[in-house]
Amino acid sequence: MPSNKMITLHARLKSITNVANGINAFELIGGGEDPLPPFTAGSHIDIHLDNGLIKQYSLCNDPDEINRYVFAVQREETGNGGSKAIHDTLRAGDYLTISIPRNNFPLAQNVENHLFLAGGIGVTPIMAMIKACQSKSLKFELIYCVRSPEKTAFLNELAKIDNVTIHNDQGDPAHSYDFSELLGNPMTGTHLYYCGPPGFMRAVKSAAANWPKGTCHFEYFTTLDKDHQPAAPENATNASFQVKLNSTGDIIDVPVNKSIADALREHGIEVQTSCESGLCGTCQIRYLEGTPEHHDLILDEETRKTDILICCARSHSPLLVLDL
Ligand code: FES
Numbered sequence: 001m002p003s004n005k006m007i008t009l010h011a012r013l014k015s016i017t018n019v020a021n022g023i024n025a026f027e028l029i030g031g032g033e034d035p036l037p038p039f040t041a042g043s044h045i046d047i048h049l050d051n052g053l054i055k056q057y058s059l060c061n062d063p064d065e066i067n068r069y070v071f072a073v074q075r076e077e078t079g080n081g082g083s084k085a086i087h088d089t090l091r092a093g094d095y096l097t098i099s100i101p102r103n104n105f106p107l108a109q110n111v112e113n114h115l116f117l118a119g120g121i122g123v124t125p126i127m128a129m130i131k132a133c134q135s136k137s138l139k140f141e142l143i144y145c146v147r148s149p150e151k152t153a154f155l156n157e158l159a160k161i162d163n164v165t166i167h168n169d170q171g172d173p174a175h176s177y178d179f180s181e182l183l184g185n186p187m188t189g190t191h192l193y194y195c196g197p198p199g200f201m202r203a204v205k206s207a208a209a210n211w212p213k214g215t216c217h218f219e220y221f222t223t224l225d226k227d228h229q230p231a232a233p234e235n236a237t238n239a240s241f242q243v244k245l246n247s248t249g250d251i252i253d254v255p256v257n258k259s260i261a262d263a264l265r266e267h268g269i270e271v272q273t274s275c276e277s278g279l280c281g282t283c284q285i286r287y288l289e290g291t292p293e294h295h296d297l298i299l300d301e302e303t304r305k306t307d308i309l310i311c312c313a314r315s316h317s318p319l320l321v322l323d324l
Helices: 082-089 120-135 155-159 179-183 198-207 260-266
Strands: 008-020 023-030 043-048 054-058 069-074 095-099 113-119 139-146 164-168 190-196 216-220 241-245 251-254 284-289 307-309 319-322
Touching (some): 023 082, 043 069, 043 120, 120 139, 155 164, 190 198, 241 260
Parallel strands (some): 113 139
Antiparallel strands (some): 043 095
């Protein structure tokens, strides 16, 4: 039966360390004889939880480390329970099913200076990026906006690094960092990277509106509420269409109010999704014919020529042929 199932790995949870108030870092090593595959800065992994949820977490350790992944999780009282399950049920010594690392937020190559802006727990992918910059002697600066010192993940580690500014606003919007002053004029030779909660993302995006195409890189959290989901493209068709499974020739209707993923599931096709918002890449598959309408925030122009995210993509053509 066709499926978009990702390659999974078994990892052993070696240790759990508290890195700030309500934030724990989880250290994984290979769960068998083979070491964990290498990763690049900005990568994330899927964690398959016993309650059936698949959650994505950025790797925050040095990508040069062998057979070691570290991810940090902030315990959220609201949401779908992923962070609570991780905090409350995982124990050192447990074996976890994880995906191989995927990178939707890589460091740009041949750049003079990297400017990192982190909001709250959005610092996690940026920790790995900083370590990659340090080991390659690349120029960087980090501005980390977070409520208070108690909520500042990796505070001791960051305090030892030059070019790191930690901005505590005590949760008061009147004390928010002034991104318009920082980013109002694009900085020649600098690439900007940002990750944080929705209000932070909106503020940085709007302040960096004049930066040249290709110089701003960002990653959204995968637990966006409905108000912060990616907007539909301007030329959205908002129409039903059909998908064809290349392996069997089966044709399946995708009505206006259903995702491709849901339509496939209703026909007994096993497909993997997680964020269901076009933000994580779990549901990425190849298409072979047709003109998709992309609604995600992570695929680049090149990848969009061959792949779609079936949790959110629609179709301009009446039929899309999927590599399933
Ligand atoms: S499930 Fe996350 S992008 Fe589709």
